[in-house]
Every structure is written in C-alpha cells, then in structure tokens.
Amino acid sequence: MAGFAQRLAMRAARPSRATSFLRQLLHPAPDATPVTLTQRRIYVLPTRPGLIFALMLGAMLLGSINYGNSMGFVLTFLLGSLALVSILHTWRNLAQLTISAGKGTAVFAGQDARFEICLDNPGSIARHAIGLRAGDVTGGFADVTPHQVACLTFTLPARQRGLLQAPSFTLFSTFPLGLFRAWTHLDLDMHCLVYPRPAPETLPLPWVKARTGPGFSHGAGHEDFIGLRTWHHGDSLRHVAWKAVAREQGMLAKQFSGEAQQDVWLDWDALAGMETEARLSRLARWVLDADAAAQRYGMRLPNRELAPGLGEKHRRQCLEALASFGL
Amino acid sequence: MSNLVWLLASLALAIAPHLAHLPLWVGPLCLALGGWRLAVARGKAKLPNKGFLFGLTAAITAGILGNFHTLLGRDAGVALLVAMIALKLMEMKSPRDTMVLVFLSYFLVITGFLYSQSIPMALYLFVVVLVTTTTIIGYHDVNGGLGVRLRLRLAGSLLLQAVPLMLVLFVLFPRVPPLWGLPRDAHAGMTGLSDSMSPGTISQLIRSEATAFRVRFDGPPPPPNKRYWRGPVLWDYDGRSWSTRTPLGGAVAQIEPLGEALRYSLTLEPHDQRWLFALDLPVTLPPGSRAGGDMQILAQSPVQRRLRYSLVSHTDYRFGVALAASERQRALRLPADTNPRTLELARRWRSTHENPRAIVDAALDLFRNQDFTYTLSPPLLGQQAVDDFLFGTRRGFCEHYAGAFVFLMRAAGMPARVVTGYQGGEMNPLGDYLIVRQSDAHAWAEVWLPGQGWVRIDPTAAVSPDRVESGIAAALPEAELPLALTQLDIAWLQRMRMSWDLVNNNWNQWVLGYGQERQRGFLSSFHASLASWQGMIVTLGAGVAALLGAIALWMLWHVPRRGSDPVQAAYHTFCARLARRGITRSPHEGPADFALRAAHMRPDLAVQIDRITQLYIRLRYGRPPVAAGELRKAVRRFRP
Numbered sequence: 001m002a003g004f005a006q007r008l009a010m011r012a013a014r015p016s017r018a019t020s021f022l023r024q025l026l027h028p029a030p031d032a033t034p035v036t037l038t039q040r041r042i043y044v045l046p047t048r049p050g051l052i053f054a055l056m057l058g059a060m061l062l063g064s065i066n067y068g069n070s071m072g073f074v075l076t077f078l079l080g081s082l083a084l085v086s087i088l089h090t091w092r093n094l095a096q097l098t099i100s101a102g103k104g105t106a107v108f109a110g111q112d113a114r115f116e117i118c119l120d121n122p123g124s125i126a127r128h129a130i131g132l133r134a135g136d137v138t139g140g141f142a143d144v145t146p147h148q149v150a151c152l153t154f155t156l157p158a159r160q161r162g163l164l165q166a167p168s169f170t171l172f173s174t175f176p177l178g179l180f181r182a183w184t185h186l187d188l189d190m191h192c193l194v195y196p197r198p199a200p201e202t203l204p205l206p207w208v209k210a211r212t213g214p215g216f217s218h219g220a221g222h223e224d225f226i227g228l229r230t231w232h233h234g235d236s237l238r239h240v241a242w243k244a245v246a247r248e249q250g251m252l253a254k255q256f257s258g259e260a261q262q263d264v265w266l267d268w269d270a271l272a273g274m275e276t277e278a279r280l281s282r283l284a285r286w287v288l289d290a291d292a293a294a295q296r297y298g299m300r301l302p303n304r305e306l307a308p309g310l311g312e313k314h315r316r317q318c319l320e321a322l323a324s325f326g327l
Numbered sequence: 328m329s330n331l332v333w334l335l336a337s338l339a340l341a342i343a344p345h346l347a348h349l350p351l352w353v354g355p356l357c358l359a360l361g362g363w364r365l366a367v368a369r370g371k372a373k374l375p376n377k378g379f380l381f382g383l384t385a386a387i388t389a390g391i392l393g394n395f396h397t398l399l400g401r402d403a404g405v406a407l408l409v410a411m412i413a414l415k416l417m418e419m420k421s422p423r424d425t426m427v428l429v430f431l432s433y434f435l436v437i438t439g440f441l442y443s444q445s446i447p448m449a450l451y452l453f454v455v456v457l458v459t460t461t462t463i464i465g466y467h468d469v470n471g472g473l474g475v476r477l478r479l480r481l482a483g484s485l486l487l488q489a490v491p492l493m494l495v496l497f498v499l500f501p502r503v504p505p506l507w508g509l510p511r512d513a514h515a516g517m518t519g520l521s522d523s524m525s526p527g528t529i530s531q532l533i534r535s536e537a538t539a540f541r542v543r544f545d546g547p548p549p550p551p552n553k554r555y556w557r558g559p560v561l562w563d564y565d566g567r568s569w570s571t572r573t574p575l576g577g578a579v580a581q582i583e584p585l586g587e588a589l590r591y592s593l594t595l596e597p598h599d600q601r602w603l604f605a606l607d608l609p610v611t612l613p614p615g616s617r618a619g620g621d622m623q624i625l626a627q628s629p630v631q632r633r634l635r636y637s638l639v640s641h642t643d644y645r646f647g648v649a650l651a652a653s654e655r656q657r658a659l660r661l662p663a664d665t666n667p668r669t670l671e672l673a674r675r676w677r678s679t680h681e682n683p684r685a686i687v688d689a690a691l692d693l694f695r696n697q698d699f700t701y702t703l704s705p706p707l708l709g710q711q712a713v714d715d716f717l718f719g720t721r722r723g724f725c726e727h728y729a730g731a732f733v734f735l736m737r738a739a740g741m742p743a744r745v746v747t748g749y750q751g752g753e754m755n756p757l758g759d760y761l762i763v764r765q766s767d768a769h770a771w772a773e774v775w776l777p778g779q780g781w782v783r784i785d786p787t788a789a790v791s792p793d794r795v796e797s798g799i800a801a802a803l804p805e806a807e808l809p810l811a812l813t814q815l816d817i818a819w820l821q822r823m824r825m826s827w828d829l830v831n832n833n834w835n836q837w838v839l840g841y842g843q844e845r846q847r848g849f850l851s852s853f854h855a856s857l858a859s860w861q862g863m864i865v866t867l868g869a870g871v872a873a874l875l876g877a878i879a880l881w882m883l884w885h886v887p888r889r890g891s892d893p894v895q896a897a898y899h900t901f902c903a904r905l906a907r908r909g910i911t912r913s914p915h916e917g918p919a920d921f922a923l924r925a926a927h928m929r930p931d932l933a934v935q936i937d938r939i940t941q942l943y944i945r946l947r948y949g950r951p952p953v954a955a956g957e958l959r960k961a962v963r964r965f966r967p
C-alpha cells in the first residue's frame with residue numbers, strides 16, 4: 001500500500017499522499033456495494049498533456065497581447081473555454097455511475113483470479129472510455145450505453161489457497177479531450193476463493209490402492225467409459241476427450257465407471273506425515289480425480305466431514321472446504 | 328489508423344492558408360512526410376532512423392536560413408514551425424507526442440491570424456479548430472464507440488458550450504499594450520501610398536480594391552469634389568520621382584477657416600507608415616500626432632494596427648499666407664539642366680502673364696485644350712520625363728499631371744508642391760459611412776499665391792472632370808478599368824458589396840478593433856467600476872464561474888441521481904428487501920431472470936415478485952409508459 005501511495009504522489013493526475021490519507025480517514029472500511037459515484041467521490045486534475053496545453057495557451061495569450069491580435073485572443077479564449085468545459089464532460093463521464101462487484105469464479109492456486117467490476121449507467125447519456133487500474137494491473141476500457149451495464153475485469157495471480165481479497169482500484173477517464181483526468185478510488189468488498197493447487201502427480205485414489213493396486217489409467221481393462229461431461233480447470237488433461245475437441249465440441253472430459261457405486265472417503269488422516277498444504281493439495285487432486293471418474297466420494301477433515309456425494313455442487317463444497325481449511 | 332488520417336487532415340487544413348507565404352519547398356516536404364507516415368501506419372514503410380532525422384532537421388534549418396536569412400520573425404518562424412511539425416510526424420511514438428502534434432495544429436491556427444483576421448479566414452480557421460477537436464476526441468475514444476458523426480457532434484457541442492465563456496473572456500480580459508517589441512516583418516505586406524511618387528506608383532495602387540480607411544461624418548458628408556484626403560506632401564524632385572527627404576518641420580500652419588466645420592471619425596487601415604489622412608484641411612490633430620507647416624500629419628510610429636481618430640476639418644480655408652524664405656526656396660527648387668522645353672515654356676508664360684493666377688490658368692488650359700488623355704496605362708517616359716509627357720506622349724495618370732504641373736509652376740517661379748492622398752470615396756448607404764479604397768488614391772498640387780497662401784490645384788480635374796466629380800470608375804475608359812472596378816452598375820451586386828463592407832466595418836470596429844481604448848469605453852458604459860482592470864478581473868471571474876455552473880447544471884439534467892427516478896427507487900427498495908432475505912440480484916441479472924430465481928427460492932412470494940417485476944418492466948421499457956404509483960404501492964406492501 002505504501003508503494004502504491006508513493007506512485008500516486010508521483011503522478012500529477014493522481015491524488016497526493018495527503019489526499020490519499022484523507023480518503024483513508026473518510027472511508028476507512030471497504031465500500032459497501034453497489035457504490036454510486038457522487039460528486040464527493042470523483043476527483044479531477046489536469047493530465048500531463050493538459051499541462052502542456054495550458055503552457056501553449058499561455059504562449060498564445062502572450063502572442064495575442066503582443067501583436068494586439070484580436071482573433072488571437074478569440075482563439076486563445078475559445079481553446080481555454082474548451083478546456084474548462086471539458087472538465088465538466090470528463091467529470092460527468094463518471095458521475096452517478098453505480099459500481100458493483102461482478103460475478104467471481106473460484107480458481108485454483110497458481111491460476112489467475114479474475115475480478116469483475118460492473119458499471120451501471122442510470123442516465124440517458126452514454127459514457128465512454130472508462131478505464132480501470134489496480135496498482136500496476138490495468139483492466140482495459142469500457143463504454144457504457146444509457147441504462148445499461150458494462151463490466152471491466154482485471155486479473156491477479158492467485159498464489160495461495162484461501163480467500164483472495166481484491167485490491168482497491170481506480171476508475172478513471174480522460175474522455176473527451178484528455179486534458180483532465182477524472183478518477184475515483186474504490187475499495188469494494190470483493191474476493192475470490194482460491195482452492196488449493198491440486199497435487200501435480202496422479203496418485204491412485206486411496207481405495208483403489210486398497211483393492212486392486214495401480215489402476216485408473218487408460219487400457220486398464222476394468223473401467224468402462226460411461227460418457228462425457230464438461231472439462232473443468234483442475235481436471236487431468238489425460239481425461240480430455242481430444243476427439244471431441246477436434247470436432248469443435250469444446251473441452252469435454254471422459255467419465256469412467258471405476259469401482260461403481262462404492263463410496264470412497266478422502267481422508268485427512270490417511271495422509272499422516274505430510275505438511276498441511278501438501279495434504280490439502282493431495283486431497284484437491286483426489287476430489288478432481290474422483291469427480292472425473294464419477295465416483296461417489298466423501299471427505300473427512302479434522303474439523304469437518306462431508307457426506308459422500310457426486311456432482312458439481314458436491315465437488316464445489318469439497319473444494320471450498322479445502323480452500324478455507326484452517327482459516 | 329483513422330485517427331492518424333484525422334490528425335494529418337487537421338494539420339493539412341491548418342497549414343493550407345500558410346502555403347502562400349511559405350517557401351515553395353515546404354508544402355511538398357509536408358506532403359511527402361505525411362504520406363510517409365501514412366505508409367508506416369499501413370505497414371508499407373519504416374520510420375527513418377535518428378541519423379536521417381538529424382540530417383533532415385539540419386537541411387530544413389539551412390533551407391529556411393537560405394530563404395529568409397534568419398530563423399526569427401513571423402515568416403521564418405512560421406516556416407520553421409510548419410517544417411518541424413512535418414518532421415515530428417516521423418518520430419511520433421508515444422500518445423503524448425501525438426497530443427503535442429494535435430496541439431500544434433491549434434497553434435498553427437493562431438499563426439494564421441497573424442496574416443489575416445478577415446471574416447472568411449476566421450470562419451475557415453474555426454472549421455480547423457472543429458476538425459482538430461474531433462481528432463482529439465477520436466484519440467480518447469479508446470474503444471471506438473463513437474462514429475465519425477457522433478465525434479463531430481460532440482466536438483461541435485463542446486465548442487458551442489465554450490463560446491459563451493469565450494465571449495465573457497474576450498470582452499472582459501483586460502487589454503494591455505504590447506509587452507515587448509515585435510519582429511520587423513510582423514506587419515509586412517500592407518498596401519498603401521508610399522513616401523515617393525514616380526510615374527506608375529499611384530496607377531499601381533488603383534488596381535487594389537483594399538480599403539484605405541472609412542469615415543463616419545457627424546453631419547452630411549461634403550460633396551464628392553471636396554473630398555480630398557490629404558496624405559504625404561512631396562517637396563523634392565530628382566528628375567524622376569517626387570519625395571520628401573526630410574519632413575518640413577516648423578510650427579503647425581496657421582489656418583483660417585472659411586466655411587462650415589466638418590466633424591468626423593476616421594478608421595484607418597494599418598499601412599505600416601507614419602502618416603495619417605485627414606479631409607483637406609484639418610484644424611485639429613489626432614492625439615499623439617504632429618504636423619508641420621505643410622499640414623502633413625505624422626503619427627509617432629508606423630500605423631501597424633487599425634487606428635481610429637476623430638477630427639474637425641474645413642473644406643474652405645486659407646492657409647500659409649506668410650511663406651518662410653526657406654520654405655519658398657524649397658518650393659521652387661528643380662534639378663539643374665533637365666526638361667529644357669518645359670523650362671522654356673514656363674519662362675515664356677512668366678514674361679507674358681503679370682498675374683500668378685494667370686500662369687496657373689495657362690497651365691490648366693494647356694491640359695484642357697491640348698490632346699491630353701487620362702489613362703491608367705501611359706507609355707514609358709524617357710530621361711526628360713516632363714518634356715516627354717508635355718510635348719510627346721500626353722497620356723498620363725494623376726501622378727503625371729500633378730508632377731508636370733508642379734514642375735511647370737516652379738519653372739515659372741511660383742512655389743508649388745505635390746500632395747498625395749485619396750480623392751472621393753463611396754458612401755455606404757446601409758451604414759451611412761464613407762469607404763475610401765486604395766483605388767481612390769490620387770495626387771494633386773498646391774501652389775502658393777501671394778495673399779491667398781497655399782491653394783489646391785488639381786490638374787487631373789482639367790483633363791478629366793469626371794475623376795473628381797464621379798470617381799475613378801467614371802473617369803477611365805471602360806476597357807482600362809481594373810476588373811474590381813467594373814460591373815459597378817449592377818444594382819444588386821453593388822448592394823451586396825455595400826452590405827459586405829458594412830459587416831466588415833463592424834467586424835473591424837468591434838472585434839478586431841477591440842483594444843484597450845474601446846474596451847474601457849464599452850465597459851464603462853455599463854458601470855463605472857468596469858473601467859479599471861480590477862473591476863474587469865472580478866467581473867470576469869464571476870462571469871466564468873456563473874457560466875460554468877450553468878453548463879454543469881444543464882449537463883447534470885441528463886444524469887438522474889439515484890433516487891430521483893421514482894420507478895428506479897421503488898425497484899431498488901424491492902431488491903434491497905429481497906437481499907435482506909439473502910436473495911441478491913447480481914449486476915448481470917436482468918429483472919426477469921432475477922424474478923424467476925427469486926420466485927424459485929421463495930415460492931410463497933412468487934405472485935408478488937412477479938407482479939412487481941412486470942410493473943417495473945412495463946414502466947421502464949414499455950411504450951407508452953404507465954403511472955409509477957401502482958409499482959410504488961406494490962413495493963410498499965412487499966414485506967418478505
């Protein structure tokens with residue numbers, strides 16, 4: 001945060017350290033969503049080209065005075081007035097937009113977390129080129145047509161499992177003339193759940209080991225292919241139905257009926273001797289594998305037990321339990 | 328890509344009016360570099376390297392030095408600016424470079440006003456400003472959501488909103504005198520009388536339709552044959568041209584007015600010379616000017632901006648009755664050993680006529696009765712110019728007649744001098760003022776007669792009375808008329824010409840002539856406190872703030888605040904109440920989708936949810952809209 005504040009102070013178009021501090025005082029807590037951008041929230045300052053423009057106007061004014069050139073005065077004053085009017089337009093480009101956090105999707109550690117910011121334009125005037133920046137990360141520019149919503153996204157690398165809190169970010173606009181920048185600093189209560197990174201190697205599922213030894217590979221004989229389902233991040237690439245991909249049906253994963261109808265337990269205690277994060281990674285991998293194999297599974301954690309089940313919702317609950325374990 | 332085209336177009340439009348006074352090579356250079364840049368954008372060429380650019384910069388600088396022998400001053404400065412802008416295209420990389428180039432396009436517009444501030448030029452340059460503003464908008468419309476038409480419209484509305492602010496600033500910004508000296512060529516290229524007269528100088532000026540000055544009389548204007556506008560008085564003849572090497576000093580001449588006084592104000596176009604014009608003969612002087620014994624009025628410095636002054640003149644007068652010896656001597660001097668036949672003729676007249684007046688009449692009779700012709704294209708004269716004219720060609724313009732006449736008088740021993748200026752002028756019936764054009768330029772003579780002082784004699788009137796009675800267009804044969812002076816008898820054309828001049832006159836007086844003096848006069852007519860710069864600044868600040876506030880209010884009108892729209896507010900309440908029960912509408916979710924989901928989660932509320940949502944959709948998107956009261960009532964009753 002300190003580094004960010006420093007960069008802010010260095011840029012003429014950004015609030016100084018002092019105003020940033022003041023803002024912290026005024027808005028100590030994350031903003032409750034949705035946030036409507038009122039006058040109090042929008043700051044406007046000249047951009048660097050705006051300062052160059054002002055210098056040029058100064059030169060033009062001196063020239064007009066010296067040559068006693070009336071049309072020179074007219075032009076200088078017209079351009080100066082144009083700049084003044086553009087302040088209002090730049091400011092209005094953000095005014096009264098309602099900002100809310102968009103849909104967040106959970107990711108695995110190591111992937112990029114996407115944060116979506118939605119801009120709701122309540123008025124009958126279109127907004128143009130509203131940019132988003134969170135620290136060094138830029139989120140592109142959005143146009144918002146009247147009475148519509150447009151969303152901007154930015155991504156952050158999700159390094160650790162758990163809850164990734166979105167950083168505060170800036171919405172800004174220099175439209176229409178680029179002489180002034182209007183911006184607002186927002187700190188929405190917005191986060192992304194990060195699942196543990198699935199262990200890379202495909203170790204056999206615990207029950208398989210108990211009964212038949214290494215299994216769960218192509219050509220093992222006793223697994224029957226039962227159908228296709230949508231491929232998810234975290235699924236093993238080995239289960240991708242490449243033929244379906246070639247037919248442009250999208251990423252699908254093959255489902256096999258392994259040890260049909262026998263519930264398995266993914267047990268924390270079965271991995272005794274490993275570190276916590278390694279255990280969680282292993283469990284996450286098993287959740288994915290079992291899900292891919294359409295094998296009903298339950299999960300036992302030290303503080304929690306999830307009854308055996310199957311399906312998207314069950315998978316999500318298990319992964320969520322792993323993500324928030326110990327937090 | 329299209330942004331670059333717009334940028335190049337606005338630069339080209341801004342450069343175009345300069346082409347006339349740029350060195351010939353600058354235009355093609357700009358075209359070449361612009362084309363190059365376009366090819367780079369299309370991937371068909373590469374940007375030049377640093378070495379090449381450095382070489383080109385040096386070559387351009389050398390070229391401009393070669394053309395102007397300086398890099399300073401108006402003409403060289405503009406040429407340098409244009410060439411450097413073209414060069415900058417070659418190293419335009421960052422967005423900031425681009426913005427600087429767009430700003431330079433604005434800057435080129437102001438340099439255009441150093442050359443012309445006429446109404447058509449102002450309109451043209453306003454179009455350039457519009458195009459340049461559209462270009463800037465294009466660069467900031469990052470997603471390209473606006474089409475060309477919308478960008479133009481936005482630029483137009485920005486400029487329209489800026490105009491009232493600009494007017495306040497223009498009227499109230501305190502005008503001050505120049506802060507430092509101007510480059511020498513700042514006012515080059517102005518037309519007007521020069522300080523010497525030789526055959527051909529005035530007939531050249533006749534071809535110019537440019538306005539010399541405009542006059543508004545307090546009462547009725549004098550008749551055309553009394554409209555002699557006195558300018559430079561020429562004393563010295565070198566055998567070829569008349570001039571005044573050193574102005575005649577001394578006190579202002581004693582003038583004895585004989586007729587009615589004429590009061591008028593004269594607005595002189597800048598001509599970059601010191602002399603001022605006045606109706607023959609003025610009894611007052613413009614402020615800050617002086618006049619010698621020959622009543623040639625000189626300003627303190629060359630007239631480089633439009634000058635307005637009020638004067639009192641008498642068309643009937645007597646002046647210079649007492650002639651100083653030095654003045655007499657100067658008014659009789661002739662170059663030695665020239666024009667022997669003329670000298671001989673004058674000597675003969677002197678011996679036959681007792682009365683000086685008779686000698687004047689003899690000369691006028693000569694012009695009137697011999698076959699002298701008034702023509703704009705006289706034949707060339709030889710070494711003995713006066714002899715050739717009087718005894719040979721006999722075809723000449725006013726400078727020939729005035730010059731020959733003064734020569735004859737001096738040869739006959741009568742003090743005489745040439746006076747140049749303008750004769751006539753055209754009344755503008757629409758604006759009730761007199762326009763005097765360069766084509767009214769004229770030269771006449773003044774002869775000193777004992778007891779009468781300096782008397783104006785116009786020998787041209789002897790040859791062509793029409794010149795003085797009806798103006799130049801009537802006096803010249805039709806075939807000789809310059810193009811600008813023909814077709815004057817077409818009534819509607821004449822009327823249009825007059826209307827246009829009236830518009831121009833007002834433009835000059837109120838826009839271009841809005842300087843320190845005019846500003847004080849104009850503003851103090853509203854309130855005395857506005858005459859000081861402090862008063863102007865305070866009013867200026869208040870005016871700008873008020874206008875900006877008004878524009879801001881007007882703009883906010885289109886941005887409803889949350890809660891200001893009752894339908895939206897009611898729906899927000901509805902969503903908030905559901906959210907409290909854990910059913911939150913996500914921003915993507917349309918009202919119908921949300922209703923479906925909410926009803927699914929709370930079947931007990933399904934009827935209410937559906938009704939509210941239907942009402943909301945009808946209110947928000949339905950045509951024609953229905954009243955909001957029902958929705959508000961339904962939401963008020965909605966207690967999940």
